[in-house]
Amino acid sequence: MPPEVSRPSAPVDIAAGIAATAVGGAVAVYRGAERLPVLGGLLHQARTGLAARGERALEPAKAAVAGIAVQIVERVLDQLDLNELVRTRVDLVGLANEVVDGIDLQAIIRQSTESVTAEVMTDVRSQGERADDLVSGFVDRLLGRDRD
Incomplete structure (x- = not known):
């Protein structure tokens, strides 16, 4: 029988629920503010710029993760006997x-x-x-x- 997994306590569940509700409300308010005649265009432009800047900032991290993944796959393949794997797993x-x-x-x-x-x-x-x-x-x- 697997060991029992401990669950977060009720106060943690309640705090997570409150945080999710607050974030959802903030998103709804922001979307409404983006529809305002003068302020909306500026907010949309700022959000688009921040999103593009964040995407550019993630590129080096994506490249590093991809490089690590390639090295892991190569090491796993080096440890495998592919002929034996095919013989045992393929009809x-x-x-x-x-x-x-x-x-x-x-x-x-x-x-x-x-x-x-x-x-x-x-x-x-x-x-x-x-x-x-x-x-x-x-x-x-x-x-x-x-x-x-």
Whole structure:
């Protein structure tokens, strides 16, 4: 059984609720103030400028966190035997079957045999024509005909 997690006391819950309500109210008042004719434009411009400044200030922190994350991932990958991980966690036979099912072997065989068949038929025709010419020449010589 896991150890019991201690909960904040009721006064802390009440204080958090009061703070959330106050912040929500302040946000509502500020949004209303931004709609005022003269003051609203200045407030909106100030808020936009502060947001942009805060975003620029966060860029170095984001870059540092990204660099640390890359180093952590590289160290974890250095500790892993990816071949063993794949062998134990991936259904290689199922994956191979899925790949083979995705390949249209009949079409591949049909295309390859069509080209071979076409080449063979061309060769047979040309050999038949040469044989026909040979027989025709022989018969012409036998019968004493002139070939032009």
